Amino acid sequence: MSAPIDLYYWPTPNGWKITIMLEELGQPYAVKYVNIAKGEQFEPEFLKIAPNNRMPAIVDPDGPGGEPISVFESGAILQYLGRKFGRFYPQEERARVATEEWLFWQVGGLGPMAGQAHHFRQYAPEKVQYGIDRYTNECNRLYGVMNRRLADREFLAGEYTIADMACIDWIIPHERQGQDLADFPHLKRWYETMKARPAVQRGIDVGKEERARAADLSTDKAAQAVLFGQRARD
Template sequence: MLVIDLHYWPTPNGHKITLFLEEAGLPYRLVPVNIAKGAQFEPDFLAIAPNNRMPAIVDHAPADGGAPQSVFESGAILLYLAGKTGQFMPADPRGRVTVTEWLMWQMGGLGPMLGQNHHFNRYAPEKIPYAIDRYVRETSRLYGVLNKQLEGRPFIAGDYSIADMACYPWIVPHEVQGQTLSDYPHLQRWFDAIAARPATIAAYARGKEISNNEIADDEARKILFGQGTR
């Protein structure tokens, strides 16, 4: 029986959730949300993700035994799945605080800043040197923060957790972001270890079944970057 419907497109935020589901061995079904064609604005999707951003999930077997539970926002989904399965979140209170801190760091800093890096480096119709320099520099700073945290630790909070799952997909496109991983040796060691995990390989293979996530034309760019609603 399929327990989780994952409304998904192979972006860093989408990959966070397939990483968890593959690691946990939860049965799930991918429901493609083609963000380049405006599927995120469809009423059925907005009913579970009112911010018109993927990913979102629908859990058909919630812990309370009630009606299916929908969850939007990738960080909230990771917390929900960790609570559901009892996996990838420490049991001790201090460990939980550390994982939550770094999850929020990713949600509030790493993701948004690297997203701006991607936009101005790859997708903006006009190359704006000030913006590119600003976000490349901020990306470098954030890489440095993560590199320091990983010194002496195998993973961000010690054991592999949802904090690692949240951060890793944003480091995958490091070359596009103007970064060289060898400049951050602890980060590179961590990155290589996660990349080699069987669940990571499986999660990224699922994404390739859906799309290579290239933005093919001006209409797709308009949908992604020019409209807040539809």
């Protein structure tokens, strides 16, 4: 068994990707909570690990050559862990390409668009109907893309991979994005399959109590200023 990996984490869709992966691997890890509503992601020590001041990030004490390595960006972390442990990230080239296509599709599309839908539907201080419609409709389009992909296969890349771990987290809050899974039967079947995996459920549950005690971003103005008023920092 490898030494525990330090996981810098907050229970959000991007954070869940990594807890799910670590739970699927059965890899020991130590959670270092980074309360994004309090601005802990701007602490100098954290910025040494994650220069984009976003979580998640990891520090693996047993990195390449036996030396510690830090990795930031959820997609890069999933790839690193998949390579290191040889699981959920196929080595055969065609299967690996398919996995990377859907991983990058999530990182560049589903996550950002769903995040904007969350913002305009729940957190924006003023109701901006154009923003609500723009991102709700784009989420709907992306759900349709997944639904078509899953029409003839169990998982996004055929077998269960890091691509599925990346995407499930942004489908869990589908109601907050204004989506009804009944409109996407193949996606709904995949969603239910994913949610039934014990490691997925354990990963989602990590930090649930911490989040319940944290500021309510829909009403807490100070927390909103921390998260939504960021500009360049020296």
